[in-house]
Amino acid sequence: MSSSKFLVQSAVMLALTSSTAFMASISNRLSDSPPDNQTYPYACIEYCTTLPANRHQRKGWKHLLTFGIVTQPGRLGTYQLENIFANMDQVINLKKYALTGSYTMVKAQLVSKNDYKKNGIVGSNVTYDLTVHDSTDIT
Numbered sequence: 001m002s003s004s005k006f007l008v009q010s011a012v013m014l015a016l017t018s019s020t021a022f023m024a025s026i027s028n029r030l031s032d033s034p035p036d037n038q039t040y041p042y043a044c045i046e047y048c049t050t051l052p053a054n055r056h057q058r059k060g061w062k063h064l065l066t067f068g069i070v071t072q073p074g075r076l077g078t079y080q081l082e083n084i085f086a087n088m089d090q091v092i093n094l095k096k097y098a099l100t101g102s103y104t105m106v107k108a109q110l111v112s113k114n115d116y117k118k119n120g121i122v123g124s125n126v127t128y129d130l131t132v133h134d135s136t137d138i139t
Contacts, residue, residue: 004103004132005050008063011097011105012130013045022087025080026069034068041071041080043088046125053106059134064111070123081122085113092128102135 009032016022016030023030029042046068053060067088071080089110096105111127 003101004061004099004134005048005063007099007101007103008097008105008130008132009045009048009065011099012065012092012108012128015091015095015097016043016088019087019091022084022091025084025087038070040121041069041084043067043069043084053131053133055133059136060106061132061134063130063132064127065130066125066127068123068125070121073117073120073122078122081115081124085124085126088126099132103132104135106131106133 013030013032026041026043027039029038031042031044034044034046035042044067046066048066049064051062051064053062069081069084069088071084092108093110095108097108099105108128108130111129113124113126115122115124
């Protein structure tokens with residue numbers, strides 16, 4: 001498995017927590033896993049799927065990082081959800097993050113956004129493709 005997964009998640013979390021607009025939109029409630037009994041609104045990393053993305057004789061990894069954004073329904077629930085997403089997307093989509101070691105970020109782009117209403121909450125699952133290459137040769 002790729003050790004770049006932790007580096008990518010750390011870089012994205014640092015970028016998100018450094019964004020005052022994003023953090024204000026979620027009332028500073030960001031976590032790296034789905035919380036139990038969390039106050040709304042919040043955002044979290046729900047899961048990460050890692051796939052090989054080898055190219056030009058170099059190792060590479062595609063990290064599909066899925067965030068959950070959750071708010072309460074009501075007159076502002078959907079608006080709040082879209083506001084949080086817009087702030088998140090401004091931080092992540094089409095940006096490249098500096099990674100330590102031999103890894104280079106190749107791309108960060110939005111893959112999908114799926115909204116839902118369930119059990120008294122309004123939410124969205126947002127997935128980004130964060131692809132990295134390793135400077136070492138494939139052996």
